[in-house]
Amino acid sequence: MGNRDRILEAAKELFNTLGAANVGTNKIAAHLGISPGNLYYHFENREEIIRTIFPEISRETDKVFLHSDNASFTPALFGEILINWVGVVWKYRFFYGDLVSLLRKDPILKELYNQRRKLTLALMQKSISVYAENNTSHQRNFTEDETTKLAINIWIVALNWIGFLQVEKEDTQISHADLIAGAVQIFALMEPYLDETIIKNVHRQMAEKLKILALA
Amino acid sequence: MGNRDRILEAAKELFNTLGAANVGTNKIAAHLGISPGNLYYHFENREEIIRTIFPEISRETDKVFLHSDNASFTPALFGEILINWVGVVWKYRFFYGDLVSLLRKDPILKELYNQRRKLTLALMQKSISVYAENNTSHQRNFTEDETTKLAINIWIVALNWIGFLQVEKEDTQISHADLIAGAVQIFALMEPYLDETIIKNVHRQMAEKLKILALA
DNA sequence: GTCTATAATATGATAGAC
DNA sequence: GTCTATCATATTATAGAC
Structure with a gap:
């Protein structure tokens, strides 16, 4: 599974368990052990992640x-x-x-x-x-x-x-x-x-x- | 109306118009033209404001x-x-x-x-x-x-x-x-x-x- | 009661190297 | 594609002067 998909999966999981309001881009990246820059390579911002889901x-x-x-x-x-x-x-x-x-x-x-x-x-x-x-x-x-x-x-x-x-x-x-x-x-x-x-x-x-x- | 009450009123107004998730203590203080310190004199934190409402x-x-x-x-x-x-x-x-x-x-x-x-x-x-x-x-x-x-x-x-x-x-x-x-x-x-x-x-x-x- | 100033932390986001 | 490093900004919260 590529990082793009891993980001989407992690986002869903964290959003669900912590509440969407309490999960930002950096938290998702940290959770996956990847860099913020990496996440931003795949998605413009948090909104785009949600729009993709x-x-x-x-x-x-x-x-x-x-x-x-x-x-x-x-x-x-x-x-x-x-x-x-x-x-x-x-x-x-x-x-x-x-x-x-x-x-x-x-x-x-x-x-x-x-x-x-x-x-x-x-x-x-x-x-x-x-x-x-x-x-x-x-x-x-x-x-x-x-x-x-x-x-x-x-x-x-x-x-x-x-x-x-x-x-x-x-x-x-x-x-x-x-x-x-x-x-x-x-x-x-x-x-x-x-x-x-x-x-x-x-x-x-x-x-x-x-x-x-x-x-x- | 004392500042304590003004804080509560401003909180309700800002929470309603901007969404509770997007309004912190400093925003409430700024909206009223008072200092953060002043707000924290009246309330321990944001949760206490909501608990008071x-x-x-x-x-x-x-x-x-x-x-x-x-x-x-x-x-x-x-x-x-x-x-x-x-x-x-x-x-x-x-x-x-x-x-x-x-x-x-x-x-x-x-x-x-x-x-x-x-x-x-x-x-x-x-x-x-x-x-x-x-x-x-x-x-x-x-x-x-x-x-x-x-x-x-x-x-x-x-x-x-x-x-x-x-x-x-x-x-x-x-x-x-x-x-x-x-x-x-x-x-x-x-x-x-x-x-x-x-x-x-x-x-x-x-x-x-x-x-x-x-x-x- | 209220202010200024500021520490500590977190957030979104980007530039540039590899 | 991925990383390091970093900026700008915002957030909570406190210490200490007035």
């Missing part, structure tokens, strides 16, 4: 939602999606935890992020309404306003569940079980719109995941 | 929920509560926006915050279930698990609505209307549990607020 976050997020545009996606798949989504937020928690500050410092990133945000949010909104209509028997029409608000609420909770955990625990105490709990928490936002049997199934699915974890 | 945030939050423990609080009052709550988060947006980072740097504050968090969350959960039961005709029992999740979701959205706005707008572009929109957004989390007429009433209440703003 951003497409990776985008790709991983896309991967999470890959199958969700398919109108026939199953309830179980939706559960998977939520767990994986929370997993991505966990993996890049430095980014979501410091989002406002990072975007404030880098207008280019802010622009990039907002393009993505609009797209992802729209895609998600579509998926949610399809999913809700597929899995409910009480004949009910969803207004666009209703699904927009639901999508935004899901968005906000998904992106801030990790932060909610971090407020009471140390990062080292946060487990895979907490990520599943996050998925359950997000799923609760949809439950009022779904049939009892579907809800039960997803809950069983999540409980199953937890049991497997406990055994491992 | 925290009870103020707590008091204002308490004031928001003051009447909500009353079982007979009206639908309109609940709307007020949401608007005021979002208002407090806006007023101290530096705190909520940088919460994880601030608590990481100050374990004392972390302890204080979590004591408060548990209390407020429990109080809120109680209020929510009372409110929901008071304002629904479809006979329905709320499980404790259900209300806990609902309360947490309301909590997360309420505390992160401002951050959601900040991602796409500058602070200067955020208006009182956006705060009301936040209240509407949070209220959407409760709507599945409430009667149509109640929902309509609250929406009218919010629209009324917006109209008054537009005229002013």
Whole structure:
């Protein structure tokens, strides 16, 4: 692995463990045992490092939602999606935890992020309404306003569940079980719109995941 | 106003406008035209300044929920509560926006915050279930698990609505209307549990607020 | 209570040798 | 590509005069 990639990996690790605000270019270089000059040969500044990581976050997020545009996606798949989504937020928690500050410092990133945000949010909104209509028997029409608000609420909770955990625990105490709990928490936002049997199934699915974890 | 108070006011203002991470003790002193030494006479360090502001945030939050423990609080009052709550988060947006980072740097504050968090969350959960039961005709029992999740979701959205706005707008572009929109957004989390007429009433209440703003 | 002056440290970033 | 050396700047914090 070349130094350029090592810098990116070290940056992610240090950002996550120490908080993005507390990690500068020199600290990353020191952590790798390379010189500051070397780091600056590969990247113009700290912002460029983060801007280079951003497409990776985008790709991983896309991967999470890959199958969700398919109108026939199953309830179980939706559960998977939520767990994986929370997993991505966990993996890049430095980014979501410091989002406002990072975007404030880098207008280019802010622009990039907002393009993505609009797209992802729209895609998600579509998926949610399809999913809700597929899995409910009480004949009910969803207004666009209703699904927009639901999508935004899901968005906000998904992106801030990790932060909610971090407020009471140390990062080292946060487990895979907490990520599943996050998925359950997000799923609760949809439950009022779904049939009892579907809800039960997803809950069983999540409980199953937890049991497997406990055994491992 | 003595310098001690002026420091606290300047800190809040600078934290909010520049982000807590970008404002140190000397910047606060410079902003006020006083010496660093003077500031350090009044406060041990930056953490102590924030710890001194925290009870103020707590008091204002308490004031928001003051009447909500009353079982007979009206639908309109609940709307007020949401608007005021979002208002407090806006007023101290530096705190909520940088919460994880601030608590990481100050374990004392972390302890204080979590004591408060548990209390407020429990109080809120109680209020929510009372409110929901008071304002629904479809006979329905709320499980404790259900209300806990609902309360947490309301909590997360309420505390992160401002951050959601900040991602796409500058602070200067955020208006009182956006705060009301936040209240509407949070209220959407409760709507599945409430009667149509109640929902309509609250929406009218919010629209009324917006109209008054537009005229002013 | 408030100031000047300053130490100690860290940060971002660059020039120029290898 | 990588290093050494270094600058300019900013940050926290303190000692001691007024």
